Amino acid sequence: MTVLVEMSEEQVGALSAVTGMLVDVDRTINQLLAVKEGLLAVGSRLSFDIGADAAAAADPGLPDSFAGDAMDLAARAVAAEFAVALQSSDRSLQHRMTDADAKVTQFPSVWRAQGVGAITAGQARSIVDAGAHLDDESERDAYADEMIGLVQAPGMSPSRVGRAARRAAERRRPRSLDVRHRDARRVRRIWVKDRADGMAEFGLLGPAALIHGASERITAMGLGILSDTTARVEAGDDRFLDEIRADLALDLLLTGAPAGHDPDGLLAGVTGAVSVTIPVTALLDIDGPCAELDGSAPIDAVTARRLAAEAPGWDRVLTHPITGAVLAVDRYRPSAELKRWLRARDQRCRFPGCGYLARDCDIDHTTDAATGGPTEEQNLGALCRRHHVLKHQTPWAVEQVDSGTFSWTSPTGKVYLDTPPPPIVGTQATDDQPPPF
Structure with a gap:
């Protein structure tokens, strides 16, 4: 042998x-x-x-x-x-x-x-x-x-x-099994997990027969595309089967009408929406900081520019040229402006370790308004509902020790600081600007 x-x-x-x-x-x-x-x-x-x-x-x-x-x-x-x-x-x-x-x-x-x-x-x-x-x-x-x-x-x-x-x-x-399956169906759900290089995972938990059926259908569609060699050569399509299946699934999810759940046609008009932060350098195709999806994951410049071209409106965030700190938002509507400013600063829930996006959080008064806390940026911050309740209903306590830095004290007396994540902006010092210290 x-x-x-x-x-x-x-x-x-x-x-x-x-x-x-x-x-x-x-x-x-x-x-x-x-x-x-x-x-x-x-x-x-x-x-x-x-x-x-x-x-x-x-x-x-x-x-x-x-x-x-x-x-x-x-x-x-x-x-x-x-x-x-x-x-x-x-x-x-x-x-x-x-x-x-x-x-x-x-x-x-x-x-x-x-x-x-x-x-x-x-x-x-x-x-x-x-x-x-x-x-x-x-x-x-x-x-x-x-x-x-x-x-x-x-x-x-x-x-x-x-x-x-x-x-x-x-x-x-x-x-x-029939009875248990009926109960198990109540936990069906979807989830998203961010990955590197502008990618993310989309997961779906549901009845096995439907999941396998959907997978088989997408696979059959993908094999049909692969089998048409002439059309693929003419179109310059060099995708592998997994790539084709992923593209088909996203196309069906984003453009397919949910006929089985939409007798009046109302859901068919619902479209997906995302929020992105795009530095001006990315719009101009100049090397610099990358665009970011909802403060959670970087995205490539081509996708960012396409989203910018199709966006119905923008919030322009003005930042300090050296430190990158958020200074203002240029739409003037008092309550909405302050919320936009805080979400631009905080980007996520301000409890240590929490990654909930600021747009999904409550705007909380660090010192309660009922006890005289002012409604201004030095006394406000984004807290997800879980940590908003934790702050008010448990021995956990928080204060802002300076601009945007939150100091949390646990029930055992330990202190944890949470600072705002850095904005994705380019900074550059010039001769007439002092150094940032």
Whole structure:
């Protein structure tokens, strides 16, 4: 038999040693992840106790929903404490706290198995995800024990564990698949994730039959385009199948009429809209800072100029020629002007680590207007609804220490500063301008 790659005894020995070290390091990482999940679960229990105490101490005349609100606010406050300390998103931390608590309390044997290095974090996640709907504790424990024994076999990657776990859980579920699917449909959604180089991902969660059907249809359309070689050569079309499918999907989403949901034809007139910040250098095709989509992701100059040419109107933001600080917005309508100014300055929610765009946020008085806080830029800032509520309803506190710098104090007394993100403008010093210091 022909051997394509020859390895010496020394190379085989080195490979074996590195593999062994990788296994040991990976086992240690998985054990530490189990410890981290245990701490997050403790945080979840702590937030539950804080919320329960607040609900118990509340006025009996408050509506029944107050207890739930108290629980949610306590979870937000604790998650925010963790997230800012870890330089993470408090939304994702709160989800991870909930997931960790479910794993530790509902699947303790899986958590312990990961903690001693018997299974990996990925295998544990597959087991927990597949068995999440097992409500009977004895069935859940039996399922977990079965899966822990199964994953000891060689080659049981998380994807293989997931398939086996779904089959094992299915045997133990009291509700039929039809009933569970009906409930699962209620969480269908779409999402967008920004990527590098002016790109973004578009995700869609929905019924499997419809998703696969849509994928097959787009693929069939793409193959039809690929098969017409003559037309592609004449048009100079050198796209691969994946490129064609992506273009078809976006074309259908942006221009197709939703006939099945629009009997009166009202939705057909709804068009997509985006906001972009475009430096004048990009409009003039001069090298300089790039354009940016909604303060979240850079876009290429060609796309920026096309959007500028088709835009019905513009807000021109005037900036300092050296520091790039926002000075004014040139449309004069008092309340709207101030909002535009703040959104140009803040670009996003001003809670540390939050990436919600300013246009989707509330304009909040840092010092409440009810206590004399002025309605001016030094006392205003963009806060998403989550962190707006966090500021008013939990021990988190904030003040503006200078122009646009927010100082947040957590319930444990730690202080975190959040400064405005730099605007995407070009700056240049001239002989008659002082240096920026």
